[in-house]
Amino acid sequence: MARYAPRTALQTHEVTNQPPEFGGRNLFATDAALREAALREGGAWLEAPLAALGAAVGSEHVLELGELANRHLPELIRFDRYGRQIDEVRFHPAYHELMALAMEHGIHDIAWRREGPGGHVAHAAMLALFTQAEAGVMCPINMTYAAVPALRTDAETAGPWLAALIGGEYDAPLVPIPGKRGITLGMAMTEKQGGSDVRANTTRAERDGRGWRLTGHKWFCSAPMSDGFLTLAYTDAGLSCFLVPRIAPDGSRNAIHVMRLKDKLGNKSNASSEIEYHGAHAELLGEEGRGVRTIIDMVHHTRLGTVAGTLGIMRRALAEAVHHVRHRRAFQKTLIDQPAMTAVIADLAVEYEAAALLVMRVARAFDDEPAFARLGVAVAKYWLTKRCANFVYECMECLGGAGYVEETPLPRYYREAPLNAIWEGSGNVIALDILRTLAKEPAALEAFRTELAAASGGDARFDREVAALAERLGEGAPAEAEARFVAERLALLLQASLLIRHAPAAIADAFVATRIAGGGGRSFGTLSSGCDTQAIVARQ
Known part of the structure; x- marks a missing residue:
């Protein structure tokens, strides 16, 4: 919706020599370098989806959503009003609208829905376009996209997750996977004592029937409201990769405790957190002891x-x-x-x-x-x-x-x-x-x-x-x-x-x-x- 022209004749002076509003432009059509490179590397089929996204994210409305999502920051709610532990992060409505828009345009799965020439070019170009409106929501979107190759290492465990991810829509409420229109996935790898040196991790995994129980901490877990997380923990065979759902198989909240949100320099709309696993249920992905791989x-x-x-x-x-x-x-x-x-x-x-x-x-x-x-x-x-x-x-x-x-x-x-x-x-x-x-x-x-x-x-x-x-x-x-x-x-x-x-x-x-x-x-x-x-x- 076009806004009324602001008042320029003030009591003390006339407001002149100011640029018009930036919004109301197609961020793809007006970017010759990106347009030429994307179509050359990905194919002419990319023109329509990129132009559609460019128009959406260049609108005054979506640019304003980006501002709102960064002005009204995520809030950690550890307990509900009755003292029951929930460990939930609550976001401004602008964040949810941006997430829905990103998944509506398929930034999270276009590369996997079209497994031929140009799928990853489409993902990268879309992510670049959306970042111009708001960067923080691209963290959970990009992690969801990137989780697919790891999930495909174990079709039996990850099959339901892949089915919900590819072609899925944004569905924020915490409900079991079978009841969701779509999912997002996060990643929790690093720990305080090691950082990039993940082999210094101390989180342990113990067998529990067909599943595993994880105990330990993670220093950085972005997007803690994702439906599940890929994480690293040690078994007797060595460092292994696990899929940790937010809802355990018995329908209860999994024992993933959000300790605090990071107070970051930027990327404010995206909730980055420190978490602890208190015997959290997990499923092994890939070969035990080959988690990094x-x-x-x-x-x-x-x-x-x-x-x-x-x-x-x-x-x-x-x-x-x-x-x-x-x-x-x-x-x-x-x-x-x-x-x-x-x-x-x-x-x-x-x-x-x-x-x-x-x-x-x-x-x-x-x-x-x-x-x-x-x-x-x-x-x-x-x-x-x-x-x-x-x-x-x-x-x-x-x-x-x-x-x-x-x-x-x-x-x-x-x-x-x-x-x-x-x-x-x-x-x-x-x-x-x-x-x-x-x-x-x-x-x-x-x-x-x-x-x-x-x-x-x-x-x-x-x-x-x-x-x-x-x-x-x-x-x-x-x-x-x-x-x-x-x-x-x-x-x-x-x-x-x-x-x-x-x-x-x-x-x-x-x-x-x-x-x-x-x-x-x-x-x-x-x-x-x-x-x-x-x-x-x-x-x-």
């Missing part, structure tokens, strides 16, 4: 969500900056026509275009290129999440003082920006994982080399850097201290390869000149003098 597929797929979410954060920040500078004047010129501002927007646009191509290409690999996906998603996660926070800050600065005010979405997205770099493996964990993949999975390295070689001959500067990296890797396994350097060079060269092949010449040239050949500065807005900033900005 079972759950690693879920982690692998959640990493795709972290890079897609990062892309969405970058796009919303850039779109807000472009919107502002196109409608704001200073010193007799529109801001975007000021050469210094043109350079900033152009540099940010180059960064975003490179990110969009990288995320969509990696998403395509999840369909049928497991070796490339394994390395590519780690490279993308390392680099894009490292770039995101400063990217959002620079967009915030384009709005001046207004960008620092909570009435704009930039502070929210600035707080959101570091998160994807931390969960599902922080920077060092991911960089070291890349080194291990290079050393132990030759098929992944060969797939990566093939991808870079596809741009060979397109730019001499790029060819030289590819040769230099190949020579370095040929000298032997890099030392751990070089992990971040190697991850960064792999990411930049992969982005350059994609831009050379698929992006407008002005964008590819600017990226290679500044990120590969070293012709730019160390902050955004320092493109080399030969870059065609006008052509780059025109695509935004």
Whole structure:
């Protein structure tokens, strides 16, 4: 519904030189980089579902829901009015409406409903679009999507869960699975003493008839109102993977105690919690003692969500900056026509275009290129999440003082920006994982080399850097201290390869000149003098 025009003639002054409202736009149709990359990597069939979602999440109503869900935070209710323990998290209605919208568009299951070319591209593109309205709800949606490969390791145990998940709708109330229109799933892996080192976990599992009983704690359990959780616990055979439902087989509340909600820097709408298992019922997934192997597929797929979410954060920040500078004047010129501002927007646009191509290409690999996906998603996660926070800050600065005010979405997205770099493996964990993949999975390295070689001959500067990296890797396994350097060079060269092949010449040239050949500065807005900033900005 269109809002009435605000009053601009005030008693003391006339309100002028202000941009119109941001909302009321199709976030997919107005994003040339994402649209081109998604359709190229996923297929023309994606146009309709992505355009539909882009219109929905770009509406004033849904953008406002995102604000409300972050203003009215989740609340932990440990006991009901009569003192009975319930351990429930209550959310603002905006959160529930956003969850329903996300599942209505199939972000949680489109990759599994269409197990052919483009399913994972659809998931990643949708997640990036939805993040522009609200990022927190994408945590339970992405975990639900990512749980499917782990569930499929044990069709007998997980069959009812898969049936309720794929094709399911959002159904928040706590009721047994057979009575639900759809389900969501979470993950609880890390513990206080170990963090990423899950082999330091102490949670124990003991047999109980055909099931198991879990006792222990989990330091991070996001979305504790999910219908079930994949979790790790030790048996006598070693670390094992379990599915823990919120309702036990006898119909009672399972013994999952929510101890407190995390008071996080950002991602406020999403309830992250600390939990304890007090003899909680669980079902074994996969082989006993091989829990990491079972759950690693879920982690692998959640990493795709972290890079897609990062892309969405970058796009919303850039779109807000472009919107502002196109409608704001200073010193007799529109801001975007000021050469210094043109350079900033152009540099940010180059960064975003490179990110969009990288995320969509990696998403395509999840369909049928497991070796490339394994390395590519780690490279993308390392680099894009490292770039995101400063990217959002620079967009915030384009709005001046207004960008620092909570009435704009930039502070929210600035707080959101570091998160994807931390969960599902922080920077060092991911960089070291890349080194291990290079050393132990030759098929992944060969797939990566093939991808870079596809741009060979397109730019001499790029060819030289590819040769230099190949020579370095040929000298032997890099030392751990070089992990971040190697991850960064792999990411930049992969982005350059994609831009050379698929992006407008002005964008590819600017990226290679500044990120590969070293012709730019160390902050955004320092493109080399030969870059065609006008052509780059025109695509935004």
